[in-house]
Amino acid sequence: MSLDECLLDAVEEKREIIVADSAGFGERFEEMMREGLSLAFGGKxxxxxxxxxxxxxxxxxxxxxxxxxxVSDRRFIDLRSLTEQATYCRKIREAVPDAEVVIGLPNIELDMHYSNPVLEALKRVLSVTGLQGISPHIQGLGSCSSLERYLYSKIKNYTHGLGARRDARFLDRLSSSFLDGRQSTCEKSFLVVSDRMDNKEGRLTVVRQDRDISSLDLSGYAAIIIDNNYQGDAGNLGTGVRVLRGLSERGVxxxxxxxxxxxxDVLSKEEIRFIESFPHTVLLPKGMAFKVCMGRDVAEKELAVGSMVSGSDALVRYTASMVEIGNEGYLQKDDVFILASRTAHEREEDDVYKPGVFDRxxxxxxxxxxxMYVxxxxxxxxxxxxxxxxxxxxxxxxxxxxxLVDELGKGKGVCQRLEVLRDRYEAILVYHRELEETVLSHNDAKWxxxxxxxVxxxxxxVEPGREYKDIAKAxxxxxxxxxxxxxxxxxxxxxxxYVLLRKEIDPEFDEDEELFKERVYEMLVxxxxxxxxxxxxxxxxxxSLLCVAETYTRRELVATVV
Structure with a gap:
């Protein structure tokens, strides 16, 4: 595994990265690398x-x-410095067996195998000095003459590597949530043109950038997502530009x-203008999730609630962060609206509020x-x-x-089980529709x-209502x-x-817990x-869901509906 891949894994696994300051890196280098990796990963x-x-x-x-x-910043490998670093490696591994340790060698190609003559010579040197077993920890730094210069040169590539990995992981989750139709009755979804993702199940199609898409019927997609697919060439634009040109020539x-x-801030003004000069095109960063919804009022509600939750540091870290795109905050094609949010990630590490609430x-x-806390x-x-x-x-x-009967009653024995629940269900609806609206209910807090x-x-x-349905859904x-x-x-x-946490967060909340519990039971039905x-x-x-309804509709559990 290359040093690049090792570092990406270290960041994704939330390992603490420790660099030996053998070349006088200094605090500025530490700050720059921490900020660069944090920006790339979207978290601390x-x-x-x-x-x-x-x-x-x-x-x-x-x-x-x-x-x-x-190893020391020199044109050729300093054997004294190498043995010194190998000694540190051995001591660290002895003290912390689970620690991952890598020694970076300057001016050595990245793809080092045991057949590499330079490495074979180094293995012999290390063996003579009693440091055998260290060679698997050695990685080449390519043409870079020091670890500092290597890391500095790689920040941009780390951003791309992490972005591609995170997109692939997150889109895998979205395939079974945002994009499989559970979030919307809309039949259209996204065509993703990328070399860095496998195809996903659900309403999401992924094709490689060398695929001829001229024959594809694009009318079945709400939007086309093109990966820049940066290859490390001059400038910052990648092979995705070719796809963009092809779609433009087709008049999509x-x-x-x-x-x-x-x-x-890395892209030049000319590069930004070039991408945005293509018709119907917006330029966006990685780490974004997209959603299709029907209706302007729903799209505007999503943005409005996103703005509301962003006003609370305690709440925003555990809710999706909406991002306004286009001129209206969303993209529109006919009656289809496309919304964007930042890729969800946990932000508990620096949460100073939540632990105190739970403790109290x-x-x-x-x-x-x-x-329940969220x-x-x-x-x-x-x-x-x-x-x-x-x-x-x-x-x-x-x-x-x-x-419910029309949709579910086709299953064997379902109709009879449903009819037993009819009176209770209809009474619950009448009762809850008469309750005063006191909170904003998420109204769909299912798994x-x-x-x-x-998150x-x-x-x-989201709509005005009561708390009970949200808790039941959760x-x-x-x-x-x-x-x-x-x-x-x-x-x-x-x-x-929930009741304890709510009273701590909102002292005005004073509902009787038994009554509250009975109303949640009713919403479970x-x-x-x-x-x-x-x-x-x-x-x-x-x-299984009928069993849930039957369990929580038993008369001995329900006192509020008569």
Missing amino acids: VRFRVVDPADLVETAREAKNPYVLLG DVPIIYQTAHSF CGVDDTLLNHR LSLFHGLLKDRIGEASVQRTSRDFYSFDE DNWFHGR LGDFGS LLDPAEGFSRTLDRERTDAAIHG TESLRTAFYRAEKSDVVD
């Missing part, structure tokens, strides 16, 4: 430059260390999103309680915004029972709207046939945790059946 990267004498102790104290050692009128991993409430920081923030901090025009209802609050399991996205269904866990949702003790503990409605073709899922 731990990068330290330390005196060689402090390497062992620093590695021992570090969390999952990745140590880079550099589908919105085109041209993505680059370069920061815009005596609540364990489990995944489910984390979701919902309590959403409800408590945004409740004063329920009167704003941009967040009024744009979707159905509930399906009628007859609609596939929690990215990484912890809440998709604001198209409690629906499809794992093992919704067995966790069927666990009454787990459900009650989560509701109790309606939302399990709503979810079954959307998965009617999956009989096993429908059966």
Whole structure:
């Protein structure tokens, strides 16, 4: 594995990168590398430059260390310096067996194999000095004469490498959430033209940049996403430009999103103008997720709620960050609207607020309680915004029972099971529709709207309401046939945790916990059946969700509906 790949893995695995300051790198180099890698990765990267004498102790104290050692800055390899670094390598490995240690050799090609004569000679030298076993830790720095110059020259390439990896990972998740139709009734999705991603299932098509797309019917796509595909040539534009030219010559009128991993302050004004001179084209950075929705009011709601959550440092780190694109904040083609958000990533490392809230409430920081925390923030901090025009209802609050029967009643034995629930379901609808609206409800906080399991996205269904539906949606866990949702003790503990967290965050919240719990039960009935409605073709899922509805509609559990 090359040094480039080792470093990318170190960043992705959140290892603490430690560089030996054998060439007098200084604080400025440390700051530059930390900022460059953090910008590339979209999150905090731990990068330290330390005196060689402090390497062992620093590695021992570090969390999952990745140590880079550099041989002296000379034209040829300094054997004395090499043996010195090899000794450090051995000491670090002895003190911290899990540490990853790499020695960078100047003016040596990157692709070093055991047959490399230079490496063979070095292995013999190290063996004579009692440092055998160190050679697997040696990597070449190519034409660079020092580790510092090598790292400095690679910041731009790290940005591209990480951008491509993150895009591929995140698009893999989006394929089963944003892009498989669960977020929208829109049949159109995206054509991605990239050499760095495999095709994904769902409403997302990926083709390579050497593919002849002239015969493709592009009318079936809401937008075309082109990867800049930078190859390290002069300038900052890559092979994606050829694809862009071809689409322009074809006269395509589908919105085109041209993505680059370069920061815009690196691109020249001429390069930016060149890309944006093509019709229907916007230039955007990597690390973006795109969503298709139907209706201007829904698109504007997503942007409005995104703006609201960005006003709270506690909430914004656990919610999707909307990004305005185009002239209106979104792209539009006929009745299709395209929204953008930054790639979701966890930002708990520097959260000084959440741990204190959990400690004061005596609540364990489990995944489910984390979701209760995010919902309590959403409800408590945004409740004063329920009167704003941009967040009024744009979707159905509930399906009628007859609609549920029409969609689900085709399954064997389903119709009879549903009819047992009819009176209770219809009574719940009447009761909850009469409740006063006191908060902004996310209204769709189901499992596939929690990215990484912890970041809440998709604001198209937000509307004034109550808390109960959001909590019920968050409690629906499809794992093992919704067995966790069927666990009454787990459900009650989560509701109790929400109430404690909400009271800590929002002192005005004073609802009786027993009444609150009963109302959540009622929403577990309606939302399990709503979810079954959307998965009617999956009989096993429908059966499990019917079990949830039956469990939480039993009369001994429900006191508020008569």
